[in-house]
Amino acid sequence: MKTPKDQNTEQNILQAAKSVFQRKGMDGARMQEIADEAGINKALLHYYYRSKQLLFEAVFKSAFSLLAPQLNKILNDESSLEDKIKNFTSNYISFISKHPYLPNFVIQEINRNPEFILNMKGNIGFPNLETFKKQVDDEVNKKHIKPIKAEQLFINILSLSVFPFIGAPLLKAIGNIDDAQFKVLVEERKTHVAQFIINSIKA
């Protein structure tokens, strides 16, 4: 018997929780701040999500569910390796540009509590390397690309796509570049990264 007054209180809470947790992390987040941002009383948080931990897990799963399908795109579609690399790097960098807090949040919390990701592994849609591995090994055998371990190639692709966002403040400081210039660099990376990788592995 929901009051129509604000039928989506639960969503408001989740939205506020996302915003606060992703900026401050589990330890830095305050239930009061989430309540304020959702425009409700603190007790209502516990009415919908029983504890800080459960609210956090809802946020984390939601965030992870945004990132995982994007990963599967590169791992499990039908296109050629080169197309995969081009599409993935471009799409992933575009996607993260719109959600700049996401990768740092997910990685930080996984590091804080590594068992956490094990829960995720059961879920359908969890990324799996098998198809990608076969494809890379195959291309290597056919001498289409230089010898490389699929795992290393995957790590390289992900590193080049994701790290610039996680290390942004550091990179800006070292390179003495402002936000606008950094944005240009990121924009360039949508094509640069794929080219960089393909140059490296092509036979």
Next chain:
Amino acid sequence: MKTPKDQNTEQNILQAAKSVFQRKGMDGARMQEIADEAGINKALLHYYYRSKQLLFEAVFKSAFSLLAPQLNKILNDESSLEDKIKNFTSNYISFISKHPYLPNFVIQEINRNPEFILNMKGNIGFPNLETFKKQVDDEVNKKHIKPIKAEQLFINILSLSVFPFIGAPLLKAIGNIDDAQFKVLVEERKTHVAQFIINSIKA
């Protein structure tokens, strides 16, 4: 009049604080836990370092001072570009292997409080890209390497060297690899990363 009994209480505290802060971060760390790990009373923490904030800053500066000189090695020494890349990736990966919490700690805390790194920028020894930029541009002009922006190359080098440590639990989960296998991958990366980069940029 220092008691010789334990002249290095201050160092014990710093050591314990490093351990706790680097594992739990500023928000997750507890002064009591640091005191316990240092084997002293909580009040002594405040006797030597007035507040949690000041103790944290001491730890952060110490951590950053470990990473920065390593960066300068690639940026400002006299060797050829290729040698720089080889030495840096190999040395940096070796170094971080011995301090696996360091990069995540530094990057996480910079993201939590981006103004923080601005304090560091004044310090001597803060990494500076100018020399590296000149060298890369020069190599490009001489057609020794393919055209590439020095900033992008720098980001790539750092991404490929550092990200695997920050994303380790994630990468292990996706690749279905255990700690031992991951250690092998990291070991391989000491040479793989340089080769991957050089393959990509060589003319």
Next chain:
DNA sequence: ACTTTTGTTAACCATTTGGTTAAACTAATT
């Protein structure tokens, strides 16, 4: 109409946490 269920709040509670105080202890100085 009235009873039940759901949504919402203000006030409250127990615990944790960073920080303080005053006293005790230690060792060099006089």
Next chain:
DNA sequence: AATTAGTTTAACCAAATGGTTAACAAAAGT
């Protein structure tokens, strides 16, 4: 031995924090 100054601790404190309770409001069911 008495003084002095630095070091260490137990006990304490106020604020913050996650969580609960009891009362109230609004729908929905009957």
